[in-house]
Amino acid sequence: MAQVRLESVTKMYGKKKAVNNVSFDCKEGEFFSITGPAGAGKTTILKMLAGIEKVTSGTIYFDNRPVNELGPQERDVAMAFETYNLYPHFSVYENIAFPLRAPKREESLSPQEERDRVEEIADFLGITELLGRRPAQLSGGEKQRVSLARVMVRSPRVYLLDEPIAHLDARLKFSTQTALKRLSGQLGTTIIYVTHDYREALGLSDRVAVLRRGVIEQIGTPGDVYHTPSTDFVARFIGDPPTNLTDGEIVTRDGKTLFSAGDDFTIQIQEGLTEAAEKVARQEGDKRTVRLCIRSSHIKVSRDKVSDNSFQLPVYAIARSRQGPMCTFELKDSFLQANIEEGVHYDMSEKVWLDFDQDHILFFEKTIEISKR
Amino acid sequence: MSRVSINHVYKTYKGNVEAVRDVSFTCEDGEFLAILGPSGSGKSSILRMIAGLEEITKGEILFDGNVVNELTPSERNLALAFESYALYPLMSVYENIAFPLRAQGLGKGEVGKKVRFVAEELDLVDILKKKPSSLSGGHQQRVSLARALVREPNVTLLDEPISHMDQRVRAEMRARIRRLHDELNLTTIFVTHDQAEAVSLCDRLAVLNFGELQQIGTVDEIWNKPANRFVATFVGEPQMNFINGKIETPQEVSIPTKQGKMTFTYSGKVDQRYVGSEITIGVRPQQIPLSLSKKQEAAIAGSVELIEFQGENAILTVKLENLDNTEVMLLVPGERLGQVGESVWLGFSPEIIHLFDKEINISIETQ
Numbered sequence: 024m025a026q027v028r029l030e031s032v033t034k035m036y037g038k039k040k041a042v043n044n045v046s047f048d049c050k051e052g053e054f055f056s057i058t059g060p061a062g063a064g065k066t067t068i069l070k071m072l073a074g075i076e077k078v079t080s081g082t083i084y085f086d087n088r089p090v091n092e093l094g095p096q097e098r099d100v101a102m103a104f105e106t107y108n109l110y111p112h113f114s115v116y117e118n119i120a121f122p123l124r125a126p127k128r129e130e131s132l133s134p135q136e137e138r139d140r141v142e143e144i145a146d147f148l149g150i151t152e153l154l155g156r157r158p159a160q161l162s163g164g165e166k167q168r169v170s171l172a173r174v175m176v177r178s179p180r181v182y183l184l185d186e187p188i189a190h191l192d193a194r195l196k197f198s199t200q201t202a203l204k205r206l207s208g209q210l211g212t213t214i215i216y217v218t219h220d221y222r223e224a225l226g227l228s229d230r231v232a233v234l235r236r237g238v239i240e241q242i243g244t245p246g247d248v249y250h251t252p253s254t255d256f257v258a259r260f261i262g263d264p265p266t267n268l269t270d271g272e273i274v275t276r277d278g279k280t281l282f283s284a285g286d287d288f289t290i291q292i293q294e295g296l297t298e299a300a301e302k303v304a305r306q307e308g309d310k311r312t313v314r315l316c317i318r319s320s321h322i323k324v325s326r327d328k329v330s331d332n333s334f335q336l337p338v339y340a341i342a343r344s345r346q347g348p349m350c351t352f353e354l355k356d357s358f359l360q361a362n363i364e365e366g367v368h369y370d371m372s373e374k375v376w377l378d379f380d381q382d383h384i385l386f387f388e389k390t391i392e393i394s395k396r
Numbered sequence: 397m398s399r400v401s402i403n404h405v406y407k408t409y410k411g412n413v414e415a416v417r418d419v420s421f422t423c424e425d426g427e428f429l430a431i432l433g434p435s436g437s438g439k440s441s442i443l444r445m446i447a448g449l450e451e452i453t454k455g456e457i458l459f460d461g462n463v464v465n466e467l468t469p470s471e472r473n474l475a476l477a478f479e480s481y482a483l484y485p486l487m488s489v490y491e492n493i494a495f496p497l498r499a500q501g502l503g504k505g506e507v508g509k510k511v512r513f514v515a516e517e518l519d520l521v522d523i524l525k526k527k528p529s530s531l532s533g534g535h536q537q538r539v540s541l542a543r544a545l546v547r548e549p550n551v552t553l554l555d556e557p558i559s560h561m562d563q564r565v566r567a568e569m570r571a572r573i574r575r576l577h578d579e580l581n582l583t584t585i586f587v588t589h590d591q592a593e594a595v596s597l598c599d600r601l602a603v604l605n606f607g608e609l610q611q612i613g614t615v616d617e618i619w620n621k622p623a624n625r626f627v628a629t630f631v632g633e634p635q636m637n638f639i640n641g642k643i644e645t646p647q648e649v650s651i652p653t654k655q656g657k658m659t660f661t662y663s664g665k666v667d668q669r670y671v672g673s674e675i676t677i678g679v680r681p682q683q684i685p686l687s688l689s690k691k692q693e694a695a696i697a698g699s700v701e702l703i704e705f706q707g708e709n710a711i712l713t714v715k716l717e718n719l720d721n722t723e724v725m726l727l728v729p730g731e732r733l734g735q736v737g738e739s740v741w742l743g744f745s746p747e748i749i750h751l752f753d754k755e756i757n758i759s760i761e762t763q
Contacts, residue, residue: 226704
């Protein structure tokens with residue numbers, strides 16, 4: 024087990040900054056995820072931790088000792104890649120047992136101990152019945168689980184896992200994620216986990232780092248990044264359906280502060296929230312613009328006016344999401360989606376009332392482009 | 397618009413591979429129907445037979461009561477929207493959409509009118525002069541859809557149109573596709589392996605496995621009255637939990653525990669001959685109420701093994717205190733994050749209990 028710390032780590036490829044001044048501190052035994060879209064620099068960070076890529080500047084520490092100059096072997100990490108790289112002539116059992124037989128290992132296992140270890144891991148990942156097969160006889164999803172087993176069978180100081188379940192179909196991903204969570208709890212070893220899938224990051228981790236273009240946007244617990252995202256990027260990246268982002272202007276009228284995204288869509292901002300809105304508002308010509316963020320579950324849709332702050336929009340379409348039925352509204356430059364009650368039907372183009380739960384409104388500066396696609 | 401009937405259709409490939417076996421169902425005029433199944437279930441073969449891209453080995457396909465088995469794809473007048481867009485790169489968006497109309501020999505005025513109409517519906521008016529290469533993927537897809545819809549097809553066939561899109565675009569695309577279907581009064585058949593997409597868009601689902609139709613019904617029917625364990629497992633995420641039990645009376649089922657058996661009533665009815673039989677109980681993770689104390693009589697105790705936070709909700713793995721120590725999954729609101737090791741009670745109310753035959757896995761409930 025080890026504590027892992029990055030201090031102002033930067034990685035340049037030619038003139039391109041793949042990783043830009045990244046710092047984080049992963050505690051001993053922590054499950055720490057790095058998530059973000061493709062090209063954010065996630066894998067580059069993992070490779071620097073493994074010692075496969077050199078850092079351009081900054082320092083990586085394992086247990087407070089710099090490891091920049093240590094090779095992959097000396098760091099004692101186990102790394103799983105998205106690609107499987109299984110030995111084709113070995114059985115699945117032999118593939119998984121291989122790291123246990125490596126000559127450099129300090130402790131050598133008896134055949135019985137080895138078998139117990141391999142079988143335990145195989146059972147965890149649901150691949151026991153595959154142990155006798157050759158890699159060529161496996162599906163992509165099975166290969167990926169075998170490759171994960173080969174990594175998890177070791178007892179390194181740190182596990183580095185790069186999209187280890189990305190190629191599994193939805194259902195298998197689900198059960199393998201659960202298995203991995205359980206395994207990590209049992210091993211108690213530090214795990215640094217890279218994924219583009221926010222659900223894996225939230226479900227598995229103690230803490231999550233959200234990366235964008237080589238820069239960390241936020242580090243926090245799964246609850247933090249979901250409930251209190253620090254930027255519009257994080258808000259949009261975490262959660263399905265994606266959170267609503269709507270651009271509008273702040274207007275002061277009769278001593279009240281209003282948010283307006285068109286004549287139909289104007290709401291009064293409650294007192295506790297005006298400061299947050301003012302803080303991120305930007306002057307554009309004679310307007311002060313701001314980006315409002317609210318999740319679909321915090322918008323109430325009904326045929327009756329709920330409060331003085333309700334407003335009306337025509338229904339664009341009704342479709343479902345993971346959270347049940349959902350109503351979509353079309354705004355000038357974005358769509359707005361709200362959960363609706365099971366069994367209630369609204370007609371297309373029917374005007375309905377919307378009411379925002381102000382306790383769950385966030386305001387952001389614009390750092391990402393939103394447009395209807 | 398058309399009503400599409402599949403009548404005892406078979407598809408056998410070389411080497412006697414039966415891809416589709418005696419499948420019958422009807423997609424009503426104006427309906428949005430999903431053909432849902434895992435890979436190899438025969439769903440694409442059915443789609444290709446409807447489109448006329450594949451010979452029908454046995455049986456009939458009818459559009460509005462007329463057999464179309466011998467008609468070519470173009471004679472069937474279908475709109476096919478596959479994932480790849482295949483737009484003509486040298487033509488503008490306008491010309492791309494107008495192409496099939498010109499091929500039909502329509503006059504200039506007529507062509508212009510129809511292209512305008514469909515472009516407005518699909519929000520493409522601003523980009524009619526652009527070339528496909530300068531468009532985003534989403535726009536290209538809509539142009540491809542516009543080109544398919546401008547012919548006013550009998551049926552619109554969608555083959556996995558959104559499952560490979562970025563997750564953040566999907567919610568919007570679902571709304572767009574549903575809007576188009578409703579607004580243009582289309583008859584749409586949507587083929588997918590992704591149950592979440594099928595459930596999100598469609599009025600009814602036809603669930604296939606191993607080339608056979610397992611069940612056809614509304615989302616509600618499939619969800620609440622799955623015909624067998626395959627359907628029960630395939631639709632819903634996380635999937636339905638299964639627990640061993642025994643039918644005690646036509647209204648009661650029991651689960652064995654260390655302290656003896658616990659009985660639960662269920663809302664459906666079961667044939668008398670099942671009384672005394674070992675069966676499988678199914679309960680959906682989304683429907684099990686969770687509490688820290690025994691709030692209802694029909695409840696079973698367990699302990700939280702694992703918590704997976706998902707944002708809006710969390711998935712709990714709970715080990716039940718039955719004889720098998722069955723592990724079940726529960727979907728609970730995200731705020732309700734308990735502790736691993738915590739003792740909890742799971743409510744098994746009559747309406748959430750599903751019953752399946754242990755050997756042949758069919759549902760044994762009748763209403």
